[in-house]
Amino acid sequence: MTSSMPVRAQNLTLIKGIAPNRLGGFVGSDLRGNQVSVLRARTKTLAPKCSLSAARPVSQPRFIQHKKEAFWFYRFLSVVYDHVINPGHWTEDMRDDALEPADLSDRGLVVVDVGGGTGFTTLGIVEHVDAKNVTILDQSPHQLAKAKEKEPLKECKIIEGDAEDLPFDTGYADRYVSAGSIEYWPDPQRGIREAYRVLKLGGKACLIGPVYPTFWLSRFFADAWMLFPKEEEYIEWFEKAGFKDVQLKRIGPKWYRGVRRHGLIMGCSVTGVKPASGDSPLQLGPKAEDVSAPVNPLVFLLRFLLGATAGMYYVLVPIYMWLKDQLVPKGQPI
Numbered sequence: 001m002t003s004s005m006p007v008r009a010q011n012l013t014l015i016k017g018i019a020p021n022r023l024g025g026f027v028g029s030d031l032r033g034n035q036v037s038v039l040r041a042r043t044k045t046l047a048p049k050c051s052l053s054a055a056r057p058v059s060q061p062r063f064i065q066h067k068k069e070a071f072w073f074y075r076f077l078s079v080v081y082d083h084v085i086n087p088g089h090w091t092e093d094m095r096d097d098a099l100e101p102a103d104l105s106d107r108g109l110v111v112v113d114v115g116g117g118t119g120f121t122t123l124g125i126v127e128h129v130d131a132k133n134v135t136i137l138d139q140s141p142h143q144l145a146k147a148k149e150k151e152p153l154k155e156c157k158i159i160e161g162d163a164e165d166l167p168f169d170t171g172y173a174d175r176y177v178s179a180g181s182i183e184y185w186p187d188p189q190r191g192i193r194e195a196y197r198v199l200k201l202g203g204k205a206c207l208i209g210p211v212y213p214t215f216w217l218s219r220f221f222a223d224a225w226m227l228f229p230k231e232e233e234y235i236e237w238f239e240k241a242g243f244k245d246v247q248l249k250r251i252g253p254k255w256y257r258g259v260r261r262h263g264l265i266m267g268c269s270v271t272g273v274k275p276a277s278g279d280s281p282l283q284l285g286p287k288a289e290d291v292s293a294p295v296n297p298l299v300f301l302l303r304f305l306l307g308a309t310a311g312m313y314y315v316l317v318p319i320y321m322w323l324k325d326q327l328v329p330k331g332q333p334i
């Protein structure tokens with residue numbers, strides 16, 4: 001799982017955690033999940049000491065980190081996604097905080113929202129950018145059907161597609177946004193390489209995703225469910241794709257008080273700038289997953305059920321943390 005590749009992130013800036021601790025400061029955590037107090041938007045240069053992770057061997061689980069399984073996962077989840085999933089895991093506060101580094105500073109910017117799903121993050125984008133300039137792409141027609149129902153997204157282009165093989169010309173967009181989708185990509189480096197390709201010179205990618213938990217039980221369920229990258233992996237993928245000025249901002253709901261050990265809803269927003277026009281300097285082989293290849297239906301069903309069951313743990317964690325936030329006196333760590 002881990003490789004001995006040298007860490008190349010010495011000059012990267014980590015914008016540290018921002019949950020208010022009600023004592024006037026803010027609570028964040030270091031890369032090991034230890035809680036530390038920080039000032040809002042205070043920045044610190046980090047040189048991660050741990051080695052970077054290589055791709056997980058196919059022989060190991062992560063039952064939903066495949067396009068077919070993700071397709072079926074969202075076939076069912078799309079019915080309740082906006083009402084049940086987002087309020088617990090991906091709140092409007094978090095979304096706005098995570099989109100801030102995307103620098104959506106001009107209504108005329110051309111933006112692609114990759115893995116845009118029901119359009120929850122797109123709703124945050126169209127507050128800053130004209131909807132007619134925004135494209136929502138997702139592999140799930142069921143998720144996109146929900147996005148099509150939303151009035152503020154009526155003028156967006158809404159298309160089916162694969163994050164690892166985007167149907168946009170090289171140099172098409174000013175901004176690439178993707179929120180909460182990388183965890184289902186079998187080959188995340190390929191998706192980030194595509195982000196680089198579709199951007200114009202000087203364009204910015206903003207990728208929002210979960211972080212790998214530091215608590216053993218959370219790690220167990222994360223590994224059985226889907227991809228929870230480490231912070232340094234996000235940075236490595238961005239750098240390898242060719243991005244410059246790579247930055248990572250930690251995000252999380254305020255009621256989590258900066259605790260990061262459980263993962264998922266304590267995530268990050270990673271940004272990078274495209275420094276040269278054209279394709280990414282990174283060359284990759286053929287795609288890891290052939291979605292048209294036949295699968296054994298029983299194995300598929302078993303993987304799907306195990307993955308979805310593991311995901312239930314992450315429905316319980318935010319409820320547990322919310323209860324803790326209610327019970328533990330304000331200002332104390334939880």
Ligand SMILES: C[S@@+](CC[C@H](N)C(=O)[O-])C[C@H]1O[C@@H](n2cnc3c(N)ncnc32)[C@H](O)[C@@H]1O
Pocket residue numbers: 067070071074090114115116117118119120121122137138139140143161162163164178179180181184185
């Ligand atoms: C957790 S949802 C996030 C949706 C939306 N971005 C939001 O902020 O609410 C993940 C989305 O990624 C989509 N997805 C997963 N793998 C994909 C892929 N390879 N290409 C495009 N979309 C993908 C899923 O269909 C799903 O709609």
